[in-house]
Amino acid sequence: MKYISTRGQSPALSFSEILLGGLAPDGGLYLPEQYPQFSDADLTAMRGMNYRELAFAILSRLVDDSDIPHSDLKAIIDKTYRAEVYGFARAGQSAEDITPTLKLEENLYLLSLSNGPTLAFKDMAMQLLGNLFEYVLSKTGQTTNILGATSGDTGSAAEYAMRGKKGVRVFMLSPYQKMSRFQTAQMFSLQDDNIFNIAVKGVFDDAQDIVKAVSNDHDFKAQYKIGAVNSINWGRIAAQIVYYFKGYLAVTRDNKQKVSFTVPSGNFGNVCAGHIARMMGLPVEQLIVATNENDVLDEFFRTGVYAPRGAANTYHTSSPSMDISKASNFERFVFDLVGQDSARVRELWTAVDHGGKFDLNADGYFDQVADFGFVSGSSNHADRLNTIRASKQKYGVTIDTHTADGLKVALEKRDPQVPMLVLETALPAKFEDAIVEALGVAPERPASLNGLEDLPQRSTVMDASVDAVKAFIVANT
Numbered sequence: 001m002k003y004i005s006t007r008g009q010s011p012a013l014s015f016s017e018i019l020l021g022g023l024a025p026d027g028g029l030y031l032p033e034q035y036p037q038f039s040d041a042d043l044t045a046m047r048g049m050n051y052r053e054l055a056f057a058i059l060s061r062l063v064d065d066s067d068i069p070h071s072d073l074k075a076i077i078d079k080t081y082r083a084e085v086y087g088f089a090r091a092g093q094s095a096e097d098i099t100p101t102l103k104l105e106e107n108l109y110l111l112s113l114s115n116g117p118t119l120a121f122k123d124m125a126m127q128l129l130g131n132l133f134e135y136v137l138s139k140t141g142q143t144t145n146i147l148g149a150t151s152g153d154t155g156s157a158a159e160y161a162m163r164g165k166k167g168v169r170v171f172m173l174s175p176y177q178k179m180s181r182f183q184t185a186q187m188f189s190l191q192d193d194n195i196f197n198i199a200v201k202g203v204f205d206d207a208q209d210i211v212k213a214v215s216n217d218h219d220f221k222a223q224y225k226i227g228a229v230n231s232i233n234w235g236r237i238a239a240q241i242v243y244y245f246k247g248y249l250a251v252t253r254d255n256k257q258k259v260s261f262t263v264p265s266g267n268f269g270n271v272c273a274g275h276i277a278r279m280m281g282l283p284v285e286q287l288i289v290a291t292n293e294n295d296v297l298d299e300f301f302r303t304g305v306y307a308p309r310g311a312a313n314t315y316h317t318s319s320p321s322m323d324i325s326k327a328s329n330f331e332r333f334v335f336d337l338v339g340q341d342s343a344r345v346r347e348l349w350t351a352v353d354h355g356g357k358f359d360l361n362a363d364g365y366f367d368q369v370a371d372f373g374f375v376s377g378s379s380n381h382a383d384r385l386n387t388i389r390a391s392k393q394k395y396g397v398t399i400d401t402h403t404a405d406g407l408k409v410a411l412e413k414r415d416p417q418v419p420m421l422v423l424e425t426a427l428p429a430k431f432e433d434a435i436v437e438a439l440g441v442a443p444e445r446p447a448s449l450n451g452l453e454d455l456p457q458r459s460t461v462m463d464a465s466v467d468a469v470k471a472f473i474v475a476n477t
């Protein structure tokens with residue numbers, strides 16, 4: 001399997017050749033040349049599989065044996081997806097399931113993706129990436145300096161996956177004072193020598209822009225061996241495809257049944273993995289994109305206009321990990337929507353990269369969005385508190401603020417005849433203040449994380465400047 005850029009001006013490369021990097025040299029995002037297809041017989045064979053077997057069945061179709069020997073790939077998957085790693089399952093759920101489903105009512109489920117070490121869905125891909133990076137680096141004797149941007153969850157997941165790993169340094173940019181207390185403590189309390197936290201005076205998109213600018217400086221990228229862990233990295237998306245299959249198989253009995261997914265969305269990485277699972281043959285009815293007040297994506301799916309916003313119009317909300325107004329992975333979906341016409345993608349993103357917008361109505365592409373199953377909705381602070389209360393009262397389940405955005409939109413948009421899986425993208429312990437506001441009591445947290453916020457913290461505060469970040473990397477390598 002080779003990977004091509006959405007912008008069509010980079011050479012096709014193998015999985016391991018793109019594994020450490022982020023953007024393609026032409027500024028685009030990598031996608032497989034063709035999506036592998038999973039037939040009815042394949043789905044039937046998957047029905048008895050555990051998470052590790054399922055992950056191997058899918059990822060071995062995305063990684064050639066000649067690139068990473070499948071025996072090695074299998075060993076890396078087996079080492080990653082263990083109950084001990086994803087052990088924060090709710091009472092009554094089995095950690096062995098890795099991503100257990102929780103039935104709320106008839107045809108309505110939570111797909112629990114946040115039972116890993118940092119209590120968010122990012123651990124699903126990041127733990128695998130940590131092990132894959134270590135494997136590839138030790139084979140080639142290389143080192144890497146990972147540069148990432150986080151609104152709260154990617155950062156901690158990456159740092160927990162990479163801390164202490166030989167040959168890896170992590171430079172993680174986060175928006176200064178905009179993460180929850182728990183998220184901040186999770187990252188800034190790490191004292192490992194290979195972890196550098198940089199708090200950027202700005203919003204998440206400023207941090208993400210810096211990561212992309214550094215990635216587009218090819219000389220700097222090569223000299224300082226800059227790697228990526230954000231969802232611009234194909235490895236992240238590949239690993240996230242697996243749990244859509246797992247969720248589907250958990251709530252259906254035969255392959256004629258379809259299911260829908262609701263995905264709390266910001267950078268469009270998670271729902272993009274769902275889109276690709278559907279393109280690979282997973283029987284998906286709706287893919288519902290749920291946003292918070294930062295509703296650029298909802299606006300697109302309602303109107304056909306994609307208009308990323310600047311920092312002044314990006315709100316700080318109580319689902320802060322979704323405070324994103326420029327959705328990196330949206331380019332991957334638009335590439336498919338425009339019939340994989342990379343020249344068209346280049347035109348569209350020339351506008352976006354210069355602070356502009358685009359409208360897909362005129363050339364008829366917006367009419368085709370529904371064929372891909374996409375639907376959207378948004379939620380605000382009052383909605384999310386009400387949904388957290390309703391979930392507790394009706395189902396006895398405390399959900400986090402991002403999952404609440406998802407559940408709110410799922411209830412509005414779903415077809416009650418079709419099983420709906422709402423992706424649980426974080427555990428409530430990460431957003432204690434909002435949960436206390438909604439329920440009057442603090443959410444449960446794993447005993448091992450008691451007192452997290454009291455640990456000593458370290459980070460470097462910096463202006464949102466590409467040069468300042470580059471200088472920091474140079475000084476610390």
Ligand SMILES: Cc1ncc(COP(=O)(O)O)c(C=O)c1O
Pocket residue numbers: 120121152153154231264265266267268269270271321322402403425426
């Ligand atoms: C808890 C949580 N929910 C939802 C999202 C949105 O996911 P995505 O950026 O893949 O759309 C994020 C951040 O990415 C997150 O951390």
Ligand SMILES: N[C@@H](CCOP(=O)(O)O)C(=O)O
Pocket residue numbers: 149150151152153154155229230231232266267269321322328
């Ligand atoms: N919500 C994310 C933002 C980065 O998203 P990514 O999926 O592109 O890494 C976060 O929590 O950091």
